[in-house]
Amino acid sequence: MCGIAGIFQHQPSTTITPQTLVNMAAIMHHRGPDGFGYQVQPEQGVGFSHARLTIIDLDENRGKQPFRSDDGNLMLVHNGEFYDFKRIRADLTAQGARFRSKSDSEIVLHLYQRFGLAETLTHLRGEFAFGLYDRSEDTTYLVRDRFGIKPLYYVETDEGLVFGSELKVLFANPAVKREFSAEGLYHQLIQVMVPGSTAFEGVKQVAPGHVVKATRKNGKLEITEEKYWDVDFPLEQDHEGDEADEQKYIDGVREKLLEAVQHRLTADVPVGCYLSGGIDSCAILGLSAAATQTSVKAFTIGFDSAAYDETPIAQEMAEATKADHHIMRLKANDLYDHFVKTLWHTERTIYNTLGVAKYLMSKEVHEAGYKVVLTGEGSDELFAGYPAFRKDMFMHGLDHLPESERQEWQALLEKNNKLFKGAMLAREEFVSPAFNTKMGFTPSCVQPWLSCADAALPLMAADRRAQVVDYDPGKAIADTLDQDMLNGRHPLDRAQYVWIKTMLEGQILTWGGDRVDMANSMEARPPFLDHHLAEYAFKVPPHLRIKGNKEKYVLREAMKGLLPEVLYKREKFAFMAPPAHTDPEKWKAVEKLAEQFLSKQAVESAGLLDYDEVVRTFEKHQSDEVPIEEKVQLDAVINHMLGVQVLHHHFVATDVPAAAQKRAEELGWHA
Incomplete structure (x- = not known):
């Protein structure tokens, strides 16, 4: 796990100052404290740099990036992990490839040389972001993993393209302007971002599952973006109905999740687990302990508010797996005392201080001597774990039920955790005309944030407010969603698709994931977001994701033998810090x-x-x-x-x- 940066000029003759590349690496030293590297091709107007966190191939020099191909045509910087890379290396070696390191990153060069980028991406499994320069095409590719687990930002300046793992990496380059856009400010105040955007003028993200291609033509960069993967649920009529073989899906989920966990235990350093009181992290710890047959180090956050504290269940799970359990207990003052430092890493606003808690936890993980942990992120997105999904399932997907069953569902909805009303659930029903037009209803997951628009707009300074007075944040978000991925899908599938495209990438994997973990040089690996598992989960019939009063039903049943009874029977409890x-x-x-x-x-x-x-x-x-x-x-x-x-x-x-x-x-x- 590392940090990457690069510059690709409009004119190949434009000078790139090597120290600028070094500075861009230095400002993200927290992402890669184990060394740095840079390379400039002055005749090509391109330069990359890299800050390294050693996890695979600990040799200081052998795994040093940027990598160059033997013929000098390709240059690569990579952040993240490619799983199953040993099998791919062996296959490529049998075809004549010669590797110069034991790093998983190097497989990209050899795959690309043989198959081109499109097919290369089909071989890559894991969480990753990389920049690849092809001299023969005079093109730089920026590639981000399927769910956006690893960050990658870019901006076009007067001189060319600048990219990096974090916004501050771009801002370390004097050519990059640093100013809020009016739309970006608006979205920061309502929490939910337009996918692919940032708070800052002209600065974009490579969208999950996308490639940004910058090709130099006649002294100017031509920049395009293309999707290589998407969250593709089956058409509603293609889902199996009540006749579905429930056990088949239970066994399938268990098999795919175990495989994903086993891949993510691959490292040349010790691997621990985050452990809350939820099904997701408990399942990951249980499978990790079973797969390694050792005592796994487990890290838990405890709050001084009983309504939000999950340590009792976490302790029960740790005891059941004989884990080496570390509990970090936080008090009220701990969170806001570290708010400012946390935002230097998140580079966006946070609605709840859980992001601060995660930042403090990653610090303790680092101090305990761990660089890698497995986490439970992604489970709720795949298996419909959030209260918002249950609400949408009831309101838009159960019209066929008898009145008695609908009343039962309504009672269950009203019983949903009131702690999160006003945050994860809207206080009152909010309708976005743009979302209704796009997908037939306004997903409950975006309602609490879009409903803040009326409160956020007056908060903006008058000149900023004037720029967005006719701006519709709901429409801006809805316009980025692929209509082909929504048409003909079950309402629950549509709701999950929207969450994955907005909340998962923009919040959970950002200020709840990579940014606060890597703040302390700690890599988090989410097995649930393995795309092989995800593609299987998409096919699980909606009624097996939410069954009666049980959300994540198929996962719950798949993990039944691992979970404490109280957790197996427990309703979803969203992990938040006390407001x-x-x-x-x-x-x-x-x-x-x-x-x-x-x-x-x-x-x-x-x-x-x-x-x-x-x-x-x-x-x-x-x-x-x-x-x-x-x-x-x-x-x-x-x-x-x-x-x-x-x-x-x-x-x-x-x-x-x-x-x-x-x-x-x-x-x-x-x-």
Whole structure:
């Protein structure tokens, strides 16, 4: 696991300063503290750099990137892991390939030389992002894994294309502008982003399952984007109905998940597991312990609020698997005390301080001597674990049921966890005309965020607000969704598709995953997002994903022998940190941050927010007349207000190129 960066100029004669590439690597030293490398091809106007975290092939020099092909035609930088790479290496070696390292990354060069990029991608299994330059085509390819587990950003400047694993890597290049876009600011305040976008003007993400191709033609880069994989559920009529062989799917899920876990235990360093009190992480720990037949190190976050703490179930699971269990217990002050530092890594706002908790946990994992953990992310997306899915299943997928059964479902919905109303569930039904046109209804998963638009718009500074007064954030998101992947699909499939394209990539895998894990040089591997398992899960009939009052039914049954009975029978509990309104000490910490970042001077200096509306929002939050569900929503809005101000401080007010240069000097990294 590493960090990557690169520059590809419009004109091959334009000079690339090698130290700029080194600085871009240095500012993401946290992603790769074990060494760095860079290469410039001055006659081609291209240069790549790399910060390395050694997990596969620990030799300092042998696995050093960027990699070059023997003929000098190809140059590669890679972040992530390719699984099953030993089999691929053996096959390629039998065909005459000669490998210079034991790194999994090198397989890309040899696959590409033999098969081209399109077929190469079909062989790649895992979480990855890479940049590949082909001199014969004078083309740079930027490639991101199927679900967007690994980040990859890019921007076109006056001089050419700049790319990197994090926004700060791009901003370390003096040619890259650092300013919020009005639309980006708007979306930061409502939490949900337009897929492929960022908060910053002109800066984009390579979309999951996509390739960005930059080809130089007549002294100008021609940049295109193409999809190579998508979340493809069967047509509704192709799903098996009540006649489906339930045991077949239970056995199939178990087999595919075990295979995914076994692949992700491959490393030249110890591998641990994150462990909450949910089915997902408990299943991963149980399978890991069974596959390795050793005591696995398990890491758990505990909160000082009983309503949000899952450590008792985690302890029961750890005891059952004889895991070496490490519990990090967090108090209210721990979270907001590290809010500012966490946002330097997430590079986007967060609605809940779970992101801070995950940041602090990765720090403890690192201090315990671990570089790799397996996680449970992706399970809810594949097997319909969130309350929003159950709501959509009932409202849009069960019209055929008798009234008595519909009433039973309605009662189950009303019983759903009230802790998350206003955050993960909307306080009131919200309708987006654009989503209704696109897919027939507005998915419950985007409703809580889109419903914040009326509150977010007044919060924007007048000049920013004027730029988006006619802007529809729901339409902007809906327009990015592939109509072919929605047409003819079951309502539950449509809802899961939207979540995977928005919340999974934009939140869970960002400020709940890679960015806070790699902040402390720690690689997280989510077996549930193995695309072989995912493609099987897409075919599981909706009524076996949610059966009666049991979400994730087929997974629950597949893992029944591994799970504590209390967990097997338990309803889904979304993992969150306690919101600020639940604890006076936590609210004091919020107010302390507000004194620094939401003061009149700070707000007016940044020019992002309307100070009078900021004050009104705090007054409303402190009113005893505001219902709890609205306070949950206001907690999120306040986190976002703090967030945009912190992001401005980190990436606009701060001279990032100078900070990157200073970091390189501190590390002794020189061109």
